[in-house]
Amino acid sequence: xxxxxxxxxxxxxxxxxxxxxxxxxxxxxxxxxxxxxxxxxxxxxxxxxxxxxxxxxxxxxxxxxxxxxxxxxxxxxxxxxxxxxxxxxxxxxxxxxxxxxxxxxxxxxxxxxxxxxxxxxxxxxxxxxxxxxxxxxxxxxxxxxxxxxxxxxxxxxxxxxxxxxxxxxxxxxxxxxxxxxxxxxxxxxxxxxxxxxxxxxxxxxxxxxxxxxxxxxxxxxxxxxxxxxx
Numbered sequence: 001x002x003x004x005x006x007x008x009x010x011x012x013x014x015x016x017x018x019x020x021x022x023x024x025x026x027x028x029x030x031x032x033x034x035x036x037x038x039x040x041x042x043x044x045x046x047x048x049x050x051x052x053x054x055x056x057x058x059x060x061x062x063x064x065x066x067x068x069x070x071x072x073x074x075x076x077x078x079x080x081x082x083x084x085x086x087x088x089x090x091x092x093x094x095x096x097x098x099x100x101x102x103x104x105x106x107x108x109x110x111x112x113x114x115x116x117x118x119x120x121x122x123x124x125x126x127x128x129x130x131x132x133x134x135x136x137x138x139x140x141x142x143x144x145x146x147x148x149x150x151x152x153x154x155x156x157x158x159x160x161x162x163x164x165x166x167x168x169x170x171x172x173x174x175x176x177x178x179x180x181x182x183x184x185x186x187x188x189x190x191x192x193x194x195x196x197x198x199x200x201x202x203x204x205x206x207x208x209x210x211x212x213x214x215x216x217x218x219x220x221x222x223x224x225x226x227x228x229x230x
Contacts, residue, residue, distance in 0.1 A: 005189025006175040010075045010228050018068055018227040022046040030067035032104065035113020037062035037214075045171075045223040047083070050216035058114040060216035063092065065209055066225070069102070072206040073179050075228040080220060081171035085133045085164065087218020092118070093176055095125035096208035098150070103209050118213075119149040124205055127213070128176060128185050131162055134215055139164075144185060144192050153201040158185065158193030171223065 020027050023044045033039070036051045052060035070076075076093055097105050103123060111117045118125065129145045132138040142160035147153055162172060175186045181197040181204060197204055212222060 006077055006173050006186060008189065009175060009177060009184065009186050009191065010077075011177075011179065011230070014075060014228040014230055016226060017074075017229045018070070018225075020066075020225040022223045022225055028064075032065040032067065033062060034065070034111045035062035036060075037064065037113075039064065043221065045079075045081075045221040047219065047221050048212060048214055049084075049219040050214065052216060054216040056216075058116075059112070061113040061115065061214065062216075063111070063113055063118070063211045063213045065092075065095075065103070065211035067209075068227075069209055070207055070227055071229050073230050075175065075177045076210055077173060077175050077224070077226045077228070079171040079173050079223045080131070081168065082131055082133075082162075082165050082218060082220040084217060084219040086135075086139065087131075087220075088129055088134045088138070088215040089131040089218060089220055090127050090129045090213035091174070091176060092125045092127045092209070092211040092213060094178060094205040094208040095123060095211065096206070098122040098124065113213075119147065119152045124150050124202070125208065126178070126183065126205060130160065130174060130185070130187070131218075131220070132160065133164065133218075146183060146185065146193060146195055148197070148201045148205070150202060155197075155201060156183070156193045156195035160192070161187060161190060171221070173224075
């Protein structure tokens with residue numbers, strides 16, 4: 001399967017509402033970094049890495065938020081290529097502050113990249129971890145995990161077909177589709193997981209923000225961020 005086959009998984013009537021090549025600093029003006037991270041563009045793609053040593057644990061991890069607020073029904077497509085492992089990559093989506101607040105509402109506690117602030121902090125979100133190479137059990141058995149927060153609810157799991165960095169010679173196209181209560185995830189047009197929210201892990205999530213999260217010492221590149229909606 002090829003990256004272009006992701007388009008076949010997007011509902012036919014949906015249209016593109018946001019496109020960002022992520023090719024330089026002007027494309028990420030307004031993005032928000034949480035944690036101590038560096039953003040560079042040495043290959044004309046957004047390169048994200050922590051400026052802290054991985055030995056600092058959760059304090060070394062970062063989240064890089066897109067400034068847009070997106071609707072509840074959407075498809076998010078982006079390309080991803082890890083350059084250094086171990087580490088872990090996540091996409092947050094449908095992320096909003098607790099109590100109906102905007103995720104960036106100044107009354108909310110400051111977030112600094114530490115994971116518990118995102119699953120047991122004052123926010124709600126989905127997050128898909130799609131490159132999980134941090135611990136031995138993840139490196140020996142590759143999966144993609146979909147979680148729903150508030151809380152740490154593992155609601156769906158699928159196989160991760162991505163090679164390790166040593167064998168990776170191209171970027172891969174990721175696709176998350178959230179339509180009503182259903183969430184799906186695919187890589188290069190290959191469906192990997194599907195889940196329908198029955199409300200047992202909290203209220204259905206509506207619109208919100210998207211953000212890229214990395215666990216140090218992962219270094220990865222991102223490009224061609226596209227969002228579709230009805």
